[in-house]
Amino acid sequence: MERIRLGIVGVGGIGSAHFNCVGSGKIAGMTLGAVCDIDPERLEYCKGVYPGVPRFSDCGEMFSSGLIDAALVSVPHPHHAEIAERAFAAGLHVIVEKPEDISVSAARRLNEAAKRSGKVFGIMFNQRTDPIFRRAREIVRSGGIGEIKRSVWIITNWYRTQHYYDSGDWRATWSGEGGGVLLNQAPHNLDIWQWICGMPKRITAFCGVGKWHDIEVEDDATIFAEYENGATGVFVTSTGDLPGTNRLEITGSLGSVTVEQGRLIYKKLLTDERVIRTTETRPWFEPEYTTEIFEPKERGEAHAGILRSFADAVLHGSELIAPGYEGLNELAISNAAYLSDWTGKGVEIPFDEELFDEMLSERRRSGRKKSGGKQQTHESYSERWNVRF
Numbered sequence: 001m002e003r004i005r006l007g008i009v010g011v012g013g014i015g016s017a018h019f020n021c022v023g024s025g026k027i028a029g030m031t032l033g034a035v036c037d038i039d040p041e042r043l044e045y046c047k048g049v050y051p052g053v054p055r056f057s058d059c060g061e062m063f064s065s066g067l068i069d070a071a072l073v074s075v076p077h078p079h080h081a082e083i084a085e086r087a088f089a090a091g092l093h094v095i096v097e098k099p100e101d102i103s104v105s106a107a108r109r110l111n112e113a114a115k116r117s118g119k120v121f122g123i124m125f126n127q128r129t130d131p132i133f134r135r136a137r138e139i140v141r142s143g144g145i146g147e148i149k150r151s152v153w154i155i156t157n158w159y160r161t162q163h164y165y166d167s168g169d170w171r172a173t174w175s176g177e178g179g180g181v182l183l184n185q186a187p188h189n190l191d192i193w194q195w196i197c198g199m200p201k202r203i204t205a206f207c208g209v210g211k212w213h214d215i216e217v218e219d220d221a222t223i224f225a226e227y228e229n230g231a232t233g234v235f236v237t238s239t240g241d242l243p244g245t246n247r248l249e250i251t252g253s254l255g256s257v258t259v260e261q262g263r264l265i266y267k268k269l270l271t272d273e274r275v276i277r278t279t280e281t282r283p284w285f286e287p288e289y290t291t292e293i294f295e296p297k298e299r300g301e302a303h304a305g306i307l308r309s310f311a312d313a314v315l316h317g318s319e320l321i322a323p324g325y326e327g328l329n330e331l332a333i334s335n336a337a338y339l340s341d342w343t344g345k346g347v348e349i350p351f352d353e354e355l356f357d358e359m360l361s362e363r364r365r366s367g368r369k370k371s372g373g374k375q376q377t378h379e380s381y382s383e384r385w386n387v388r389f
């Protein structure tokens, strides 16, 4: 096989951006095999752009058509796992949009289906391609700041208007979306956070439900994380702040990494603080340290980079930038955050998945049912989709 034939399920906002990118031949090793959407208007749009690409209104028919080698699932998140599992069962490679689904239990089932299939499984964590986050990870994971003590991420530049929330009947409802900012915008950051700092063992969180918008899910959240080694982390996100902030600081025994305004600042102590603490005889200390400032001009390949990495993995067996299996990690943090907010207690990871599923189902059963509002955007990759600092 020289090029994999991709079948896109859900050609809405982000799905149409993937459609336009792959259709224009920008992804080496990947071509458009077919598209699928339950909305006829979306299929009409696809017909207008690439009339030769077969169109389906039922994903099962597309999966068994023999026209595609891989499926990209870009429908609302509560359907990711179910549709991806059907694609694996049909013998296809799969890449899902973030989040992997809305619950750890669904993500776990999907991971098992992926494993059974032996096919390539990717997830669209496009921010993993950003050179700043890659450098931060390299520094932290190689021990460049010693043992992690603390991380603080204020990621409040995910601003959304009421119009955005009203624009799709699935958005910002428990039944249609399964959560708010923690499930829609912040998964990128929750993933990068765990990708750099590892997984916390305990989460305590406070969610601001409909704090800035007329919605029934959270548009504001603060998470306090505790790690195995005693390190702590704070994660603050919101869709209500303007202009908002994107600032990540990770402090360790050997220095710190700060990401802000498109720059990474790495301060490295000449002597580990743990040594200074126990050997220095003065009560205070002016440390000697080196400073590296990394300010890349490019923001990375974002979605196109993830698609390219997926095609390379299928064609050449290379390592994925974002393996689908890892989608479970950030979901474990956001699920634990909800559970903590709902129960008013700290939540250990792994948590009681049955209890979470029960409490979420109750909200999904009794929550708002929206109708009407349908987003009609047809997108291309643009600045809007890049990491904003």
Ligand SMILES: NC(=O)c1ccc[n+]([C@@H]2O[C@H](COP(=O)([O-])OP(=O)(O)OC[C@H]3O[C@@H](n4cnc5c(N)ncnc54)[C@H](O)[C@@H]3O)[C@@H](O)[C@H]2O)c1
Binding pocket: 009, 010, 011, 012, 013, 014, 015, 036, 037, 038, 039, 042, 057, 059, 074, 075, 076, 077, 079, 097, 098, 099, 124, 125, 126, 168, 184, 375, 385
């Ligand atoms: N990685 C990113 O940067 C990024 C950006 C935006 C959205 N997303 C994710 O992509 C997913 C879709 O978001 P969106 O904003 O494009 O939503 P959207 O509402 O604009 O598009 C979803 C599309 O899926 C279609 N659909 C729904 N159920 C279907 C089914 N069973 N079979 C076929 N088609 C179906 C809808 O008709 C619609 O066209 C979400 O999970 C979201 O979190 C990721």
